[in-house]
Amino acid sequence: MTAIGWFQIILYCAIVVALVKPLGWYMTRVFNGEATFLSPVLRPVERGFYWISGVDERREQHWLTYTVAMLLFHIGGFLIIYGVMRLQAMLPFNPADQAAVAPDLSFNTAVSFLTNTNWQNYGGESTVSYLVQMLGLTHQNFLSAATGIVLAVALIRGFARASVRTIGNFWVDITRCTLYILLPICIVYSLFLVSQGMPQTLGPYVDATTLEGAKQTIAVGPVASQVAIKMLGTNGGGFFNANAAHPFENPTALSNFVQMISIFAIGAAMTNVFGRMVGNQRQGWAILAVMGVLFIAGVSICYWSEANGTTALHALGLSGGNMEGKEVRFGIVASSLFAVVTTAASCGAVNAMHDSFTALGGMIPLINMQLGEIIVGGVGAGLYGMLLFVVLAIFVAGLMVGRTPEYVGKKIEAREVKMAMLAILVLPLMYLGWTAVAVVLPSAVASMANAGPHGFTEVLYAFTSATGNNGSAFAGLTGNTFFYNLTLASAMFVGRFFMIVPAMAIAGSLAQKKSVPPSAGTFPTTGGLFVGLVVGVILIIGGLTFFPALALGPIVEHLAMNANTLF
């Protein structure tokens, strides 16, 4: 570990925190339907969209209608991706002549992008056409991100409103989110990325003759436009197989730094949107503080472990940390930081191969995802995931003092706690359940690339990443098999929607409740005690759920690594 390394980490955190307030202010205006500096241009477009699609922007929806609208929207999105992938050979923008994608792989990919997971069982440059990258994947990067954000906003409205039955209009929210927030940022951002060296072309792959006379085919494409939203929307699906490790997908140290900031920007600002909407920004800062504590702890362990390297490397007289699977332009610190950021948020882009991380360095991304990606988290998804834990923590606090728990003026009762528990329990059921099935099926075990405990970690990581809608991988695992295509798709589906529906039910039930003014007996939720309590609840629930699985994977591997046992 070096001083300049720590300085990069601190600088990163400072910039993310500095962006929280301005971005939170802007997003709150967008979702409150107020005018912004972009309104003169975008408002006519927005109204045109409502007129053509028959949306009455003043009509608000009950939580069930809101959720059904979201689900209908997703069915259509699924059909578009699946259709374009199956038919890509007959469609334009296919200069590399990619053949139709197999049904199970198309199914897996469609679910993967729909759920904001962007797990890649396909290799971008070797499997899909430019049309699939744009019409299938870039568009769903926008819409799945927008969906996450608007669902969080709907839940916030549940906390902020009193005695009403509606939580907003899904169609208005998704249109405004896409037009006013995601698209303008992406236009500026993607041009910046091109300036750093990211290709943006519809031309065919380039054939080069190297200095030594060998042939090299260089894959290019409309990369920058997709990468911008892939990062900003915490999607993470790479244009290329190697994702953000690929020099075209992350050309410079600066592009890397900005990409990391863009992963956290919206998710962190959502805490401020929450604070503003419930009428006290300190409520938002308290939640961000919970995230910050867990984040700093994760970064420190990961950076320390990667900078230390492995016993096997030391035995060969090598120093300088674990550089296997990492790029020289990023080095140890930017690779470790990126790994923690991408899994704390549900991004899943990688700028180094997590499979080649040290045992403990690779365990941190795994833990981040198993905690439910609530450390900033996916855009929107992180906040509603965190609010579920807050509900639980408040409930525990209420039990300790024997009072009905309240949070931002709302009584937390049996229904909310049951829904929060449903969402929190269903996730481990998916990743632990499917991992257990996979390790006893010989055909599934054959997909592991590494022997010993590391192979087990590969499988656990895959199902955790899919359930958490992250999409990063211990990429050695051969995921493009019938078994993994279907089971991972089911994990992604359950991980997304069994989180969303209970969260929306809580939103609906909270919106109907009366607001209780704070009294002397109200537990203050803006201070250090609250932050400590939520961190404690997260770690205890998390620890109880997945510690045994970690012990079989990364922990035993760490002990083996120190003893220089190889598999």
Next chain:
Amino acid sequence: MLREIRPAIVLLLLLTAVTGLAYPLAITAIAGVIFPSQAQGSLIEKDGKVIGSALIGQEFKEDKYFHGRPSATLAPDPNDSSKTVPAPYNAANSGGSNLGPTSKALNDRIKEDVEKLKAENPSQPVPIDLVTTSGSGLDPDISPEAALFQVPRVAKARNLPEQQVRQLVEPNTKGRFIGVLGEPRVNVLALNLALDGASK
């Protein structure tokens, strides 16, 4: 609920057209005008022929060139398309080795490379980046230490004084961005082009 079906179809198509077609095509058009070289992939031409990209590493095996890092990229086996064979710096199929910290295969590979490099230059410690594969398999850079490590071999193969070769490394070394971000590095292709220029 029925009245949600029309927006589910129409709004989806509208937003898809905007984000999936209009946006990427507009960015392609704008980028092509203001950043034409980067948008095409930062290609390097020599005598009218493309010799590579400034951002994509390529394989160097000859002693007279600086070598990049090992690469774990694969290509389909020409004899059996269901299998893959090693194809270093295959820029149409990026990827890393994905071998973990307790992998015997990884350890054997690194050990073999370390021994080769020690034989080549016993006077300096072996730089870690010269014996580890990158995440993309296309890393265009090596560390400055890795470049200096190879100076004796390159100088000998070209019959140049070591000092002259070493002097080429420094102008081709890029520091951290604003002195803070990333790591110092040397672009192997740029260095080798400079080397070819100096040898003429």
